[in-house]
Amino acid sequence: MNGLAEILETIAQAPVKKRAMTNHNVLNEAFAYAKPSSFSRGMRIDLNGLTILLISGTASIDENGVSVHVGDFRAQLRRTFDNITGLLESEGCTWHDIVRTTCYLRDIERDYDAFNEERTAFFKEQGLDPLPASTGIQAILCRPELLIEIEAIAMFRTDRAEGGKE
Numbered sequence: 545m546n547g548l549a550e551i552l553e554t555i556a557q558a559p560v561k562k563r564a565m566t567n568h569n570v571l572n573e574a575f576a577y578a579k580p581s582s583f584s585r586g587m588r589i590d591l592n593g594l595t596i597l598l599i600s601g602t603a604s605i606d607e608n609g610v611s612v613h614v615g616d617f618r619a620q621l622r623r624t625f626d627n628i629t630g631l632l633e634s635e636g637c638t639w640h641d642i643v644r645t646t647c648y649l650r651d652i653e654r655d656y657d658a659f660n661e662e663r664t665a666f667f668k669e670q671g672l673d674p675l676p677a678s679t680g681i682q683a684i685l686c687r688p689e690l691l692i693e694i695e696a697i698a699m700f701r702t703d704r705a706e707g708g709k710e
Contacts, residue, residue, distance in 0.1 A: 558592035565597065567634035586631055593703030597635055599696040601648065602627045603685065614689045617655050621662045621692050628696055639670040641698040644677045648693040652682035655691060 565586035586599040604620035605627065606612050613619035632638055647663075649655050659680070667675055676696075685693050 561590040563588050565599070565631055565635060567630040588635055590702065593701055595635070595637075595700050595702050597632070597637070597641075597696075597698040599628060599631055599698070601686075601693040601695045602631070603687075603690045603693040611687055611689045617658050617691045618662050620690065621659060622666075624692055624694050625666050628694060632698060635698075637698055637700050639667075639672060641700040642672075642676045642696050643699050644697040645679075646695045647678060647680045648683040648685060648695075649680060650683070650685055650691045652680060656680065659692065 564584035565588050567585070584600065585602070586597055589596045589598070602624055604611060604613050604623040606623075613623055629639065632641065647659070649659060683693075685691075
């Protein structure tokens with residue numbers, strides 16, 4: 545038990561490092577919008593070999609902050625997945641590291657079937673097993689032309705031994 549107490553004490557005393565995430569190849573910064581907004585695309589938290597990514601609500605926005613695929617729910621969802629993929633890649637991880645998503649649909653009754661079909665196909669393309677925990681919510685989004693917005697949480701170890709052994 546003494547060894548466990550030492551481990552817990554080490555974790556409790558480990559510094560928490562945090563920094564904003566970004567990937568300008570897929571998304572601009574929210575403060576650069578024509579009507580600036582005050583949030584980071586995501587936050588990376590490093591804690592004693594464990595990294596947690598908190599990805600802000602992400603939508604069908606291009607690298608210039610312009611809404612794209614207006615009126616096309618499926619295309620907006622795919623662009624949203626691409627934007628999240630770009631943010632994950634900028635931190636050296638993939639959808640396999642996602643543990644939770646929260647999905648905001650402007651009209652859940654109208655779009656849920658298309659959402660579920662596209663999400664299922666995307667997750668299958670990624671080879672995800674297990675699937676992330678997820679919640680779907682109807683919401684008024686920050687721009688009237690946006691039909692879907694997704695936030696995500698990813699977790700991965702950064703203290704893996706060489707050669708891929710944990």
